[in-house]
Amino acid sequence: MPWIDEDKCIGCEVCLEKCPVGAILMENDKAKINMDKCIRCGTCHDVCKLEAVRHDGEKIPEQVKINVETTKEFMKACAKYLGNDNEKWKCLERMKKHFNKEKIIAEKTLTQLEMLKKV
Numbered sequence: 281m282p283w284i285d286e287d288k289c290i291g292c293e294v295c296l297e298k299c300p301v302g303a304i305l306m307e308n309d310k311a312k313i314n315m316d317k318c319i320r321c322g323t324c325h326d327v328c329k330l331e332a333v334r335h336d337g338e339k340i341p342e343q344v345k346i347n348v349e350t351t352k353e354f355m356k357a358c359a360k361y362l363g364n365d366n367e368k369w370k371c372l373e374r375m376k377k378h379f380n381k382e383k384i385i386a387e388k389t390l391t392q393l394e395m396l397k398k399v
């Protein structure tokens with residue numbers, strides 16, 4: 281999914297003009313994508329000469345860090361609010377289950393997306 285690197289965007293509005301569904305707006309002279317409207321067509325990537333429209337994959341390290349930090353916060357909170365330090369380990373296991381479920385959803389989705397090629 282596309283996102284805008286505001287440090288690179290100069291607000292030229294080319295992407296806004298070319299977006300086929302009007303999913304891009306300007307906010308403080310920077311492009312912003314309304315993901316509810318975006319159809320993931322990739323046009324904005326192609327037309328931005330400054331490479332300000334970035335790919336989702338670049339956010340993987342950031343997202344992993346957020347997930348780990350969130351888990352640490354939940355672990356701390358479980359230990360605190362349940363009054364037992366051991367609760368943090370149970371919390372950790374629950375979070376591992378949660379992310380494992382996300383992984384399974386992604387894997388099964390990818391399998392079904394591959395099958396779309398045969399339709």
Ligand code: SF4
Nearest residue numbers: 289290292293295328
């Ligand atoms: S084309 Fe690139 S630089 Fe121009 S507004 Fe869109 S993202 Fe910003």
Ligand code: SF4
Nearest residue numbers: 299318319321322324
């Ligand atoms: S990917 Fe396509 S629909 Fe989405 S914001 Fe870019 S140009 Fe618009």
